[in-house]
Amino acid sequence: MIARALTALIVLIIFNSNVVGKDYVAGNSDPGTVNQPSGELSLTKDVVFALGDSEKNEASKNSNLELTKETPSFVSPTENSVLRIEETASPGNEEKLDYFAAYDKGFGIFPYDKKKNPFELKINGWIQFRHHAFAREVDSWTDNAGITRPVRNRNAFDIERARLSFKGTALDPRLTYFYQLDGDTDGRHTVDFFDYWWAWKVSDRFRLQFGKRKVSASRQWLLGARRTRFIDRPMSNDFFRPDRTIGIWGQGKTGENGHYELMLGNGYRTSNLPNRSTDDKLTVAMTQYFDPFGDFGGQLVDFDYNCDPLIRFGHSFVYSPITSDALGNPLAETDFIRMTDGTRLGEAGALSPGVTVSGVDVFFYGVDLAAKWRGWSFDSEVFFRWLENFETDGAVPVDSLMQRGFYVEGGKFIIPQKLDVNFRYSEVAGLLGDRTEYAAGFNWYPMENNYKLKWSFDLTVLDGSPLNNAASDILVGDDGTLFRTQIQAEF
Numbered sequence: 001m002i003a004r005a006l007t008a009l010i011v012l013i014i015f016n017s018n019v020v021g022k023d024y025v026a027g028n029s030d031p032g033t034v035n036q037p038s039g040e041l042s043l044t045k046d047v048v049f050a051l052g053d054s055e056k057n058e059a060s061k062n063s064n065l066e067l068t069k070e071t072p073s074f075v076s077p078t079e080n081s082v083l084r085i086e087e088t089a090s091p092g093n094e095e096k097l098d099y100f101a102a103y104d105k106g107f108g109i110f111p112y113d114k115k116k117n118p119f120e121l122k123i124n125g126w127i128q129f130r131h132h133a134f135a136r137e138v139d140s141w142t143d144n145a146g147i148t149r150p151v152r153n154r155n156a157f158d159i160e161r162a163r164l165s166f167k168g169t170a171l172d173p174r175l176t177y178f179y180q181l182d183g184d185t186d187g188r189h190t191v192d193f194f195d196y197w198w199a200w201k202v203s204d205r206f207r208l209q210f211g212k213r214k215v216s217a218s219r220q221w222l223l224g225a226r227r228t229r230f231i232d233r234p235m236s237n238d239f240f241r242p243d244r245t246i247g248i249w250g251q252g253k254t255g256e257n258g259h260y261e262l263m264l265g266n267g268y269r270t271s272n273l274p275n276r277s278t279d280d281k282l283t284v285a286m287t288q289y290f291d292p293f294g295d296f297g298g299q300l301v302d303f304d305y306n307c308d309p310l311i312r313f314g315h316s317f318v319y320s321p322i323t324s325d326a327l328g329n330p331l332a333e334t335d336f337i338r339m340t341d342g343t344r345l346g347e348a349g350a351l352s353p354g355v356t357v358s359g360v361d362v363f364f365y366g367v368d369l370a371a372k373w374r375g376w377s378f379d380s381e382v383f384f385r386w387l388e389n390f391e392t393d394g395a396v397p398v399d400s401l402m403q404r405g406f407y408v409e410g411g412k413f414i415i416p417q418k419l420d421v422n423f424r425y426s427e428v429a430g431l432l433g434d435r436t437e438y439a440a441g442f443n444w445y446p447m448e449n450n451y452k453l454k455w456s457f458d459l460t461v462l463d464g465s466p467l468n469n470a471a472s473d474i475l476v477g478d479d480g481t482l483f484r485t486q487i488q489a490e491f
Contacts, residue, residue: 289314359391
């Protein structure tokens with residue numbers, strides 16, 4: 001018995017002398033370099049863990065894995081937690097990992113050496129769970145073509161936006177990509193490729209984008225739906241703004257605090273339209289803004305409670321000619337244009353009884369201004385849209401139309417980074433009358449020093465909406481009061 005025990009002990013000592021450890025380590029001075037074992041996790045010396053080394057990983061499949069001492073602990077010495085899987089090897093046989101996984105304002109896979117391995121992936125997501133209720137003050141409305149439509153009371157829950165985005169670099173550090181998926185319960189519960197593009201960084205001050213994304217006009221439209229002051233954008237903004245298209249964008253900087261964007265694309269609001277539903281004309285757009293006192297940031301509200309004032313001012317321009325098909329019929333591209341009473345321009349009788357407008361030239365110009373300081377914030381835009389060169393199948397009483405509108409918003413953090421209150425006035429005016437919007441609301445941020453979780457409530461009074469937009473829960477002809485509450489979460 002004693003002899004057998006001694007033999008077993010000798011075998012164990014010899015075995016342990018050939019075992020190498022493997023650690024899960026965060027924050028080494030030489031990231032990606034294999035280290036000597038710590039004894040927390042032991043493997044046979046043939047086991048190799050090197051992300052991106054398929055041959056060695058294949059060899060590891062047949063290795064024996066043995067837990068010793070205790071379960072590995074994950075250490076996070078920095079704000080952005082990084083999990084690094086590192087290989088232990090004998091001296092002179094050190095290996096470097098190609099990639100590591102981390103959370104840095106999104107989950108991602110990142111290379112240790114961007115020149116050697118330029119691929120990078122970051123995943124983000126956000127969702128808006130909303131309830132809205134509309135109490136009408138009129139039973140119906142009649143458009144300029146003489147068609148009467150009902151105005152309905154509404155009361156419903158909705159997932160307005162459920163988005164998942166993928167972005168990073170590929171093939172070359174200068175080549176970036178972006179894909180965004182969108183789910184929406186008022187969009188037939190379908191998932192859509194909302195935006196997708198790739199871009200080439202020409203220099204530190206200029207890059208080119210190719211793909212599908214927003215037309216370059218209207219500041220609050222370009223800002224994004226997560227950073228609006230209210231649950232959604234102003235009525236006037238949604239009435240005048242463009243949408244998405246497929247095209248080419250050029251983005252650059254002017255001076256220290258100036259930014260610009262140029263675009264050449266298929267149309268003003270072609271979005272998901274197939275080419276057969278659009279014309280053979282291209283749309284040009286331009287937007288420019290300045291931050292004279294430093295970076296204004298992506299928030300309209302002053303969440304960071306800036307001690308120094310921040311200002312942003314800019315302008316936008318779009319020219320979009322829209323023509324009919326070969327037979328003179330309106331294309332789907334014209335459907336978005338409405339008169340200030342809500343009448344769709346392409347509807348028969350919109351401008352004159354029995355006459356259909358099948359084509360038009362659209363000119364848009366907008367000016368924007370925003371400021372924030374010590375919890376106070378303000379933003380506003382003024383819009384002008386000219387409709388000219390009508391293509392019709394009969395005589396119309398006007399050669400051109402000019403539509404105008406604006407909104408003014410302001411607010412204050414009552415409790416810094418916790419509770420803010422906001423107010424809004426919005427207006428659309430033109431040949432067929434004026435329409436207004438009044439709104440008030442608040443946002444509550446339950447997490448400490450974090451805007452990634454937000455509960456919002458607002459109340460909006462509408463005086464005959466010219467807008468039809470399910471995303472903002474405002475439908476054409478709405479005359480009454482709209483109540484909305486929303487929970488927004490993002491990562």
